[in-house]
Amino acid sequence: MKTARRIIVALDFDNVDDAEAIVDRLGNTGQAYKVGMELLTVAGPTLARRLVGEGKDVFLDLKLLEIPTSVAGAVRAAGRLGATMVTVHAMGGPKIMEAAVHAAAGFPQLRVIALTGRH
Template sequence: MGLEVLTAAGPAFVARLVSGGKDVFLDLKLFEIPTSVTGAVRAAGRLGATMVTVHAMGGPQ
């Protein structure tokens, strides 16, 4: 699921997929300040996402 679907359908859609037994890959291509990426990945995990795309050029952390 990409950013467009997440923005249009919202986190409730992710939760509905997870509750239906689906694995969710959030292809959000996170590229931000490392602490912001950390928070976003944690939030995705709380939603039940099993995978998230992260660009690792935001810093050594």
């Protein structure tokens, strides 16, 4: 990963205008962005598509925890969107993680990140 892409700017907003203002302010300096569930729910995939179209890395921090078939479908959707990273919950067990990794295999740019930890 290039140095400029090691810094991931978290777009932790509940509205598109604030997220786009940060992206626009950073311009070419910002090369990688995190889009979480809140922003994705508010904005849909439009902002993520815009970022990918501009050559930015998009980290979808979705913390997927669902049946393996649904997790695989969401990971494939992230890959089709052009995301470079997507999160799944490791607490879902090996079947969920295997489904996610298998689904990501068709998208060489996509990394699956498994989150661990206690709540």
